[in-house]
Amino acid sequence: MFELLGIPPAALFGQLLLGLINGAFYAVLSLGLAVIFGMLNIINFAHGAQYMVGAFVAWMLLNHLGIGYWPALFIAPIVVGAFGIVIERLFLSRLYKLDHLYGLLLTFGLALILEGLFRNEFGVSGQSYGVPASLTGTVNLGFMFLPIYRAWVIVAALIVCLATWLLIEKTRLGSYLRAATENPELVQAFGVNVPLIITLTYGGGVALAAFAGVLAAPIYAVSPGMGSNLIIVVFAVVVIGGMGSILGAIITGFALGLIEGLTKVFYPEAASTMIFVIMAIVLLVKPNGLFGKRA
Amino acid sequence: MSGNPTDDTPATPAVQNSEDRRHYMLLFVGLAVLLVALPYLVYPVFAMKVLCFALFAVAFNLLIGYSGLLSFGHAAFFGGSAYVTAHAAKVWGLTPELAILAGTLASAFLGLLIGALSIRRQGIYFAMVTLAFAQMVYFFALQAPFTGGEDGIQAVPRGHLFGVLSLSNDLTLYFVVAVIFMAGFLLVYRVMNSPFGRVMRAIRENEPRAISLGYQVNRYKLLLFVLSAGIAGLAGGTKAIVFQLASLTDVAWNMSGEVVLMTLIGGMGTIFGPIVGAGIIVSLQNYLASQGSWVTVIQGVIFVICVLAFRSGIVGVIAQKLRINL
Structure with a gap:
């Protein structure tokens, strides 16, 4: 076996794969945050909790109703997205005229409620969720063994990111959405139901978080705390990328996952703080973020 | 809070005239009397816990009330100082007042670093950036050799004040x-009513105008941030001596959230609100300690209720009713 910079290739590619998988979650979650922020001007602090709920819905579907992974991949986002729509109608819609920080505080409260409720029910330790039978096993790529499920996670995340981008940039609904982001009053005057678009946007963003949760269920333990630590890293990703661009959120997510993976290979002690260090550098050099437009 | 003052953004009142000054004097004397009576009404340890968190919330409130900047990472300064204080008292054998001073200075320095980067963004970005940096401090505390990882620094000696008076x-x-x-609280009050405080008010009300008047707005914000971080550190260091413990709980994001909640429920931007809020939240935690995660749920519910229906907070509402600044 050859070696790269003194690192055995299996270890290097293994960590790169892990980084890419983390990046897939960063991308899907920061995409959801960016979509919600663009329309509602709210940072959805409950995003991590909704990701966790998505994973738990998949787990409950399997263990209480016997519904497997593939249906859960659709059912969980719909259920959690519907829950998001209720939240938006009941709570968030009352805050649009206020300072945006109140949205952050409210969703932070929601995150606490969700995490506390699930911790009461399931305890701190995680539940395991098996890899679906059709995606078990590994492929020998010659330089490393690639678990099929992990490959699927990356592909699925890419598909969802691309589909969201297409929906927003290339469809009529997306053009309404973009127009409503720019000037809600004018779009409303043209007879487009802007409040409905806002509600659906929040539901869609939340559904993205739940989808990521289902994807994550077989990889990480399904636990009440799985979302809160992740979401803080995703916040850093969002600050680095800036929230002006959908594509920017996707690229930044994957890139930072990879960088984190590389850090694990060459300097493992710094792996958990690497993204924050990059955030500090970006704040110094380009305070609005790499893809940020707004001042 | 993001440069567009509305009726809902918290604004810390300034003392306007001698009548105001007189009623503040009365309130401070009342507070001092309460402080003397408190350990005979409740357990001293509980009273100390309330005071440490009240000072922490006062520090947080100084920042949001005077700059509109909502820091979601103040646990970094509270917990960071707790670690430094605990280390100084236990390993270096410093007397408690010097250990707390070391913790406070460390927090102020950390505030200088984090603040210099964070004030480059405003509004919700500022909240996210401070949260992320605090998480970085959390990971540092988890991994650094002197912090004791998951165990934290335990059995910190309370020591002798000035080497003479035993604090056991x-x-x-x-x-x-x-x-x-009281010293921390009066310092904050003094700063709020100093020329520096006046400039901060001007920046809060109308930042472009303050810039056009020639004020180095970012320097003022940074100084305020460092001050807030330092006082949060004073609270954290004191807490480490009281409980003889510095742990990951002190630097975790939940702690940052708690101080936001205390200030929110008491009244953001009011002078006495953070103290009331700290009293309520610490009592709540004490009485519900056996209920496990329900504490988290209840805190979340309070957050939601406060944001939806009770944005002025308790002291804010009383102040409006009585038409005075509190």
Whole structure:
């Protein structure tokens, strides 16, 4: 076996794969945050909790109703997205005229409620969720063994990111959405139901978080705390990328996952703080973020 | 809070005239009397816990009330100082007042670093950036050799104040903590009513105008941030001496959220609100301690209720009813 910079290739590619998988979650979650922020001007602090709920819905579907992974991949986002729509109608819609920080505080409260409720029910330790039978096993790529499920996670995340981008940039609904982001009053005057678009946007963003949760269920333990630590890293990703661009959120997510993976290979002690260090550098050099437009 | 003052953004009142000054004097004397009576009404350790968190919330409130900047990472300064203080008292063998001073200075320095980067963004970005940096401090505390990882630094000696007065007695320590709290609180009050405080108000009300008047807005914000971080550190260091413990709980994001909640429920931007809020939240935690995660759920519910229906907070509502600044 050859070696790269003194690192055995299996270890290097293994960590790169892990980084890419983390990046897939960063991308899907920061995409959801960016979509919600663009329309509602709210940072959805409950995003991590909704990701966790998505994973738990998949787990409950399997263990209480016997519904497997593939249906859960659709059912969980719909259920959690519907829950998001209720939240938006009941709570968030009352805050649009206020300072945006109140949205952050409210969703932070929601995150606490969700995490506390699930911790009461399931305890701190995680539940395991098996890899679906059709995606078990590994492929020998010659330089490393690639678990099929992990490959699927990356592909699925890419598909969802691309589909969201297409929906927003290339469809009529997306053009309404973009127009409503720019000037809600004018779009409303043209007879487009802007409040409905806002509600659906929040539901869609939340559904993205739940989808990521289902994807994550077989990889990480399904636990009440799985979302809160992740979401803080995703916040850093969002600050680095800036929230002006959908594509920017996707690229930044994957890139930072990879960088984190590389850090694990060459300097493992710094792996958990690497993204924050990059955030500090970006704040110094380009305070609005790499893809940020707004001042 | 993001440069567009509305009726809902918290604004810390400034003392306007001698009548105001007189009623503040009365309130401060009342507070001092309460502080003296408190350890005879409740357990001294509980009273000390309230005071440490009240000072922490006062520090947080100084920042949001005077700059509109909502920091979601103040646990970094509270917990960071707790670690430094604990280390200084236990390993270096410093007397408690020097250990707390070391913690406070460390926090102020950390505030200088984090603040210099964070004030480059405003509004919700500022909240996210401070949260992320605090998480970085959390990971540092988890991994650094001197912090004891998951165990934290335990059995920190309370020591002898100035090397003379033993602090092992709860009541003695309580009065030391009460003096520290009152000093921190009066410092904040003094700063708020200094020329520096006036400039901060001007920046808060209309930042472009303050810039056009020639004020180095970012320098003022940074100074305020460092001050807030330092006082949060004072609270954290004191807490480490009281509980003889510095742990990951002190630097975790939940702690940052708690101080936001205390200030929110008491009244953001009010002078006495954070103290009331700290009293409520610490009591709540004490009485519900056996209920496990329900504490988290209840805190979340309070957050939601406060944001939807009670944005002025308790002290804010009382102040409006009585038409005075509190």
